[in-house]
Amino acid sequence: MMYAVTTVAILICIGMAMARAFLGPSIYDRILAINSAGTCIVLFLSVLGFLMGRPDFLDIALTYALINFTGTIAILKFFKYGSLGVSDPAAPPKTKVE
Amino acid sequence: MINMVLLMLLLASVYAIIRLDRLLTAVLLTSLFSVLVASIFMVLDAVDVAFTEAAVGAGVSTIFFLAALAIVGRQCKPTPRRKIIAPLIVVSATGCVLLYASLDMPRFGEPLAPVHQHVAPRYLNDSAAEVGPPNIVTSVLASYRGYDTFGEVGVVFTAFIGVLMLLGAGTRRTSIEPPTPTGAPKESMRKKVVLKEVADLVIAPVLIFALYVQWHGDFGPGGGFQAGVIFASGIFLYALIYGIEPAQRLLPPRRLAYFPAIGLLLYAAVGIISMLRGGNFLNYSVLVNDPLHGQHYGILAIELGVGITVAAVMINIFFSFSERSL
Structure with missing residues (x-):
């Protein structure tokens, strides 16, 4: 019962985040909305595993959580630099970051 | 609902x-x-x-x-x-x-559907005794349907060859004008402290998780295809944060280009060895004396081949694409 209620709540959250992603006037709205929809889906997958009595579904939630992070970084990098491969060769590889 | x-x-x-x-x-x-x-x-x-x-x-x-x-x-x-x-x-x-065409298909969950009549019961009832892994999907994918999976790996390899011919192996530059970036790319991604630190924290777990998916595929969901992709995405993360050149120093594209073939050949080698031991192509039961152990070793070996091919293909394609847009 508890899991079912949680599932419904998360589905509503996904729906609202997606509405923002479709409507969002600026690209920032969309990136943020899609990222939060992805986070909600990670939660959804985890809860679904317990709802259906197969907690090994957690692997998929974990995968998507890790991959969503990579994807979002790729999107942000593309948005800022216009290419995914940019590095800055001037700085040596082991620079201390301030 | x-x-x-x-x-x-x-x-x-x-x-x-x-x-x-x-x-x-x-x-x-x-x-x-x-x-x-x-x-x-x-x-x-x-x-x-x-x-x-x-x-x-x-x-x-x-x-x-x-x-x-x-x-x-x-x-x-x-x-x-x-x-x-x-x-x-x-x-x-x-x-x-x-x-x-979908009108002719049996209804969803229909017990009389052809797929539930002969193949599925055999897999569900006998795979534990015939192949072994608790995850029946893995036994179907890697053992019963070993030929199909071999074909899939071949397709991945062929796709890789196609991308290589179109874009180059990440080893040549072209003069295509890149689209103008929106921000001022004065500082690199590496200077972003939060991103860099979080990525440093995340990259190693991603790679370890990929290995877990690779070797745990017999028992839970997962296997070579998923593990290869996850491993590749860990490398992508490194390339995104540190730039493509450090990533290519880590994995030189010229050498990496051999790995798709190595994975495919590993898969084929398991089949050849099982032929040499007197069985059919990709019949792992003859690999060692105990048929179940043979199946297990065979599945582990071909999943490793699949994982190597998929990871190497993904990383190579990423390098080729990113090099073109530098």
């Missing part, structure tokens, strides 16, 4: 993708579409398929789309109205044919 909600969200995202003319937003929504499809697969209890969809569709293909956008630019040209008529007819006709 959950299915219906997910399908509605799916339809909404498809509609939004079609209506948009900004390609970057379309790519974002495509990744959302993939993860919704993965959720639907989960609800339908197809865990391994959901795993693949979440890893490939939502993660890696988004990154490839972005890498392609970096080459072709972000806006799509408006299509004149008369040019859309023929494609519309073709698509509608195909859709009608598919709908018509």
Whole structure:
């Protein structure tokens, strides 16, 4: 019962985040909305595993959580630099970051 | 009920993708579409398929789309109205044919459907004694259907050859004008402290998780395909934060280009060895004295081959695309 209620709540959250992603006037709205929809889906997958009595579904939630992070970084990098491969060769590889 | 909600969200995202003319937003929504499809697969209890969809569709293909956008630019040209008529007819006709074909399919969950009559009961009842792994999907994929999986790895390898011929192996530069970035790219990604530290924390767990998926595929969802993609996405993360050149110093493209072939040959070698030991091609039971142990070793070896091929292909394609847009 508890899991079912949680599932419904998360589905509503996904729906609202997606509405923002479709409507969002600026690209920032969309990136943020899609990222939060992805986070909600990670939660959804985890809860679904317990709802259906197969907690090994957690692997998929974990995968998507890790991959969503990579994807979002790729999107942000593309948005800022216009290419995914940019590095800055001037700085040596082991620079201390301030 | 959950299915219906997910399908509605799916339809909404498809509609939004079609209506948009900004390609970057379309790519974002495509990744959302993939993860919704993965959720639907989960609800339908197809865990391994959901795993693949979440890893490939939502993660890696988004990154490839972005890498392609970096080459072709972000806006799509408006299509004149008369040019859309023929494609519309073709698509509608195909859709009608598919709908018509789906009328003949057995209802969802129908116990009398042909697939539940002879093949599935055999897999469900006998695979523990014949092949061994608790995850029946792995035994079907790697042992019963070993030929098909071999073909799939061959397809991945062929796709890699195609990309290599089109784009080069990440070893040559071209003079294509890159699209203008929106921000001022004065400081590199590496200078972003939060991103760099979080990525440093995350990269190693991603790689370890990939190995877990690789070797735990017999017992839970997962296997070579998913593990290869996850491993590759860990490398992508490194390349995104530190730039492509450090990543290529880590994995030189010239040497990496051998690995897809190595994985495929490892797979084939297992088949050849089982032939030499007196069995059929890819019959792992003859690999060692105990048939179940033979199956287990065979499955582990071919999953490793699949993982190597997939990871190397993904990383190579990423390098090729990113080099083109530098």
